[in-house]
Amino acid sequence: MAPATRRARTEHRTTPGPGGEADGDPDPTPADPIPTDQAPADQAPTDPSPAPGRRVRAERWTLRDLITTGVITLVMTVTAAGILATGSAAQSEFSRADADQPVYGPATGAPGSLEPLWQHASVGTGAPLTTKGNLVTVSNDGTLVGRDAGSGEQRWSYEHVGEFCAATFYADVLVAAFDGAAGCSDVTSLDPTAQLYSSTRQSAFPNLMELSSTWRHALALSPERLEIWRDDLVRTIEYGAVDTPQEAGMQPRSGCTLDSAALTDERFAVSERCPGDDSVRLTLSATVPEDNRKPEEIASDVTGADEMWVLGMTDEGTLALTRRGTAWAVEWFTSPVEFAPVLPLPAQPQHLPSQAAVSGDNTQLRWFDGAATHAFDLEAGIYQWTAAGAWGPGLTGGWSPDPEDHTARDWVLVPRAGGSRSWTTTPVRNCGGWTPRSVHREKTGNLTTTTPPSPACPRSATSSTHAARARSTPSRCAPDRTV
Known part of the structure; x- marks a missing residue:
């Protein structure tokens, strides 16, 4: 495009005459105005901003503006004060x-x-x-x-x-x-x-709500949902019913009832009843997924059990009480469809698993069934011993949940009628099963030796309704070790 043509300004120079009048044309033609977009090169363009230090006049406030601002400020102040006073x-x-x-x-x-x-x-x-x-x-x-x-x-x-x-x-x-x-x-x-x-x-x-914890994470459980928190209470995962889901499809299932759960710092296990399932479902998921709104499932499937209570778990397996028809047993699950009977029970226990009936540490779990306390090795997934006549699951002596504390963890204090009993156990393997030999210290300090009833090693079995799906592994007798 050709450059715009500039018009030269017409310059009229006048010389005053003897009478004071100027020589030349008394009525010169004024110069043509210079368009604003065609200013001379040596003339700076006009800056619309005000000169430094010059105040710009504000827009005029009306009475309506002042009233509106006052009402908003008053409402916010009252609301904040109410929250502080009644929150x-x-x-x-x-x-x-x-x-x-x-x-x-x-x-x-x-x-x-x-x-x-x-x-x-x-x-x-x-x-x-x-x-x-x-x-x-x-x-x-x-x-x-x-x-x-x-x-x-x-x-x-x-x-x-x-x-x-x-x-x-x-x-x-x-x-x-x-x-x-x-x-x-x-x-x-x-x-x-x-x-x-x-x-x-x-x-x-x-x-x-029920709260349980490892040393690094806490699990909050309800029949509708569960959450896991870090030690600063930041949520790492929400699972189950979400009140206001931000995105569809974040949860793997909907409409499920959560029965029981346990966790480690790497994964958690939950037994749940979901629409369309013919038996209790066992789900394993990551404790700290990438997105706390979306669970990262490790495994999930129906188990063939009519009822299930998760007792405890490690990263290798889950210990649970199950009912399959009329058969009751404690079983060790390495996956939802791979399990082994650990302790068959003769009938329905008097006390089902609950926070009041289950205790232990990171290697041993104990469950009080209303008549006796049963101990299990969580690392090996095996049954250890039974304390007949106990009144509760007992407390692990010489142990702290803090991994920085070095502990002995070689005795358990179990409540009983008339006092408490301190147990150490030595499982002894034999051909027909194994017998937990127990040495306990009475309240008086006298040492006696007793041998609680010993169940035979359970046979491998699965419920007939689930035989096609689940693979049962051989029963888990205890190895030779002192606990």
Whole structure:
């Protein structure tokens, strides 16, 4: 395109005459105006911005604008004040101890005798809720009270509005869930040793919650859904019913009822009943998937069992109580369709597995069936021993869930009528099965030797309705070892 033609400005020079009039044309023709888009090259274009330091006049505010702004500000202020005044965080109180709480290591040996020191009522049943320095009781109003382990005296307390749901101790923090705006949605994490708040989370969860944990992760379970949290309460996975799914197809199934679950730091197992399945389904998934909204399944299939309660697991297998028709047994699953009977039961047990009836450590699991306590080796997936006449699953002595603590873990304290009993066991293999020889220490300290009833090694079997799908492996007799 040819450059635009510039018009030359006509210049008129006048010389004043003797009378003061200018010489030349008295009425010169004015120069043509210069278009704004054709300014001379030596003339800078006009800058529409104001000169430095010059104030720009604001738009005029009307009375309506002022009223609207005032109303919005008032509503926001009242809302914020209401949340601060009535929210769950404002209605919680952490009454701290005067000093940091002690940290006790695991016991170094079995007690020679037992003597009751103190007792206090606490909501719930099962193993005591303990930290590394306190025994924690739960009052009827849901207040958590940290007590001195030796005297029972109160050292600290935590109150939170809403009904107490569940609690667990892991990674040196005490995590407690309370009823909030959306079920058991208010979760608080406390450092009971340093007497500090650690973390909080608020997210919708059903009104029923059970909490279990490894040292690094906690699993929150309800019949509708489960979640796994890190020690900072960040969720690593949600599984089951999701209230407000952001994307379709994130969950592998829908409409399932979750019966029981267990976890390690690598995977979790859940027994569930799903529409269209002819038996209980066992699902194994990653504890920390890439996307916390989308489970990463390792394996999932129906098991042929009419009922199933997951007792515990390792990364190699899952221990569960099953009912297949009228047959009851504890079985070891290496996959949902590969399992072996570990302990056949003569009839339905008096107590089904629950948090109150199951305890153990990372190598041994114990289940109290209402008449006796059965112990299982989780590393090998085998039955170990039975303590007849026990009143509960017992506590592992000389053990701490903290992997930094070096423990002996060679005895178990099992409650019984009239006192407690400290057990060590030596499984002895024989041709027809194996007999758990037990040495126990009575409350008086006298040593006696007993031999609890010994079940024969179970035969390999599967239910007839599932024989085509499941592959049963030989029964798992105990190896020669001391536990």
